[in-house]
Amino acid sequence: MLIKRPSPIRSAEITSKRDYLSRRAFLKTSGLTAAALAGAGIALDGEGAPGAQEAPHGRALAGVQRSPLSIADKPSTWRQITTYNNFYEFGVDKESPARFAKGLNTANWKVTIDGECGRTGALDLEDILKGETLEERIYRLRCVEAWSMVIPWVGFPLANLIRKCEPTSRAKYVQFTTLDDPRQMPGVRSAVLDWPYVEGLRMDEAMHPLAILAVGLYGEVLPNQNGAPLRLVVPWKYGFKGAKSIVKISFVGQQPRTSWMKAEPTWYGFYSNVNPNVSPQRWSQASERVIGGGFFNRKTQMFNGYGDQVAHLYAGMDLEKFF
Ligand code: MTE
Numbered sequence: 001m002l003i004k005r006p007s008p009i010r011s012a013e014i015t016s017k018r019d020y021l022s023r024r025a026f027l028k029t030s031g032l033t034a035a036a037l038a039g040a041g042i043a044l045d046g047e048g049a050p051g052a053q054e055a056p057h058g059r060a061l062a063g064v065q066r067s068p069l070s071i072a073d074k075p076s077t078w079r080q081i082t083t084y085n086n087f088y089e090f091g092v093d094k095e096s097p098a099r100f101a102k103g104l105n106t107a108n109w110k111v112t113i114d115g116e117c118g119r120t121g122a123l124d125l126e127d128i129l130k131g132e133t134l135e136e137r138i139y140r141l142r143c144v145e146a147w148s149m150v151i152p153w154v155g156f157p158l159a160n161l162i163r164k165c166e167p168t169s170r171a172k173y174v175q176f177t178t179l180d181d182p183r184q185m186p187g188v189r190s191a192v193l194d195w196p197y198v199e200g201l202r203m204d205e206a207m208h209p210l211a212i213l214a215v216g217l218y219g220e221v222l223p224n225q226n227g228a229p230l231r232l233v234v235p236w237k238y239g240f241k242g243a244k245s246i247v248k249i250s251f252v253g254q255q256p257r258t259s260w261m262k263a264e265p266t267w268y269g270f271y272s273n274v275n276p277n278v279s280p281q282r283w284s285q286a287s288e289r290v291i292g293g294g295f296f297n298r299k300t301q302m303f304n305g306y307g308d309q310v311a312h313l314y315a316g317m318d319l320e321k322f323f
Contacts, residue, residue: 001086001145001240001260001268059221061134064154069210070138071305076149078218080291085225086143087244088192089178089185096187097225104184104245106229115175115251118166125229129215132156136219137212139235141242142274142304144281146296148288153233154216159207161249167203171251174206175199176232176243193259199232199243200256200270204313210235210306213246236306238272269323273314274304278323 075081087097110122134154142148162174180196182188188195205211214233215222222228227244234241240260250256260268267281276299279285287296303310314322 001143060219061154061216061221064134064136064216064219067135067137070136070152071140071150073138073140073150075138075152075218076291081149081151081217082223082225084149084291086145086239087187087225087227089180089187089195089197089245090225091187092190092192098223100186101224104179104224104228106224106245109229109247111230111246112248113165113250114248116168116171116253117251118168119164125215128161128213128230129156132160134216135212137210137214137233139210139233140304141233141235141239142288142300144238144240144268144272144285146283146285146288146300147291148298148300149291151233152218153212153214154219154222155212155214155233157209158211158213158232159209161213162203162206165249165251167251170253172203173252173255174201174203175248175250175252175256176201176246177248177250178243179245179247194262195259196247197243197259198256199241199258200252201234201241202255202313205234208310208313210309236273236303236310238274240268241272271314271319271322273310273319273323274300275302275319275323276300277302278320280323 083098084094085097086094087101090097090100109125111125111128112122114120134156136152136154138150138152140148141151158174176199178197178199179185180188201211212233214227214231215229217223217226222231224245227242227246230246231244232242232246255270258268258270260272261270269280274285276286285300288298288300289296290298301307
């Protein structure tokens with residue numbers, strides 16, 4: 001996705017690298033996030049949470065329900081999902097997020113709700129999670145860079161949070177803004193994107209049952225490099241629509257200008273539905289490299305294989321024009 005050569009992050013600029021790498025700091029931050037989940041009535045250390053046995057790396061989430069919306073494909077491994085990441089706030093190469101996001105402080109996380117809705121203001125993560133049943137959603141993730149994985153997210157429908165916010169009839173789109181903190185995120189000091197990272201969905205897309213807000217992975221609290229404590233997952237769209245570490249959700253009347261649209265509007269459209277027939281970038285979207293598999297060993301499917309569930313959202317639209 002990279003379109004500008006970023007200025008390299010000098011090691012001297014990476015504040016408290018020692019802290020980032022310190023296991024104590026990691027346990028402290030992940031533990032506090034776990035406390036927010038517990039505060040919302042979502043128990044931890046749950047035996048029988050899907051995936052918990054396979055990945056005892058952090059704090060398991062209890063009461064996670066399986067979902068009929070999961071696919072049957074074998075998930076990518078924990079290691080693949082947590083060490084091959086895009087999170088430019090921590091650097092542009094795939095290994096940087098796992099190294100440098102360790103110290104991200106996700107405690108006392110707040111999400112501001114604003115715009116065309118009845119309930120505005122800052123919500124604690126525990127308010128957001130209150131009353132939610134966490135579900136495991138095993139989804140395909142297709143990156144616009146033409147690689148893919150299968151990820152067992154844990155989350156809840158985005159539609160549930162939207163309903164709680166009581167959007168008005170003037171709310172046509174939902175905009176997601178993510179954390180932009182140079183003290184914690186060395187990558188935002190480079191001009192590779194116009195920070196903060198902003199993404200958006202049309203209201204009917206956002207209300208679709210497949211669109212979720214994820215707080216976990218493999219039955220455990222979401223690792224920072226995957227967008228803790230709260231990230232968007234929209235499986236029929238390219239992975240970059242899945243904004244990580246969300247701090248603001250805005251209900252707006254106009255189509256948001258997303259970070260990638262600003263960076264390269266001819267390559268990255270607002271919709272960014274996975275589409276093997278449309279390749280506005282320099283590379284083809286017809287096939288993909290399954291991480292851990294072979295070389296471009298899979299034909300890309302329209303809407304990433306979710307066409308039966310989502311194609312109706314785009315009925316009558318020219319998908320080459322609205323890419
Ligand atoms: N969100 C933020 N805030 N910053 C980013 O750089 N990268 C996006 C998306 N969300 C990104 C982001 C891209 S390009 C992809 S492919 C997915 O996150 C990758 O998610 P993963 O690392 O959990 O697989």
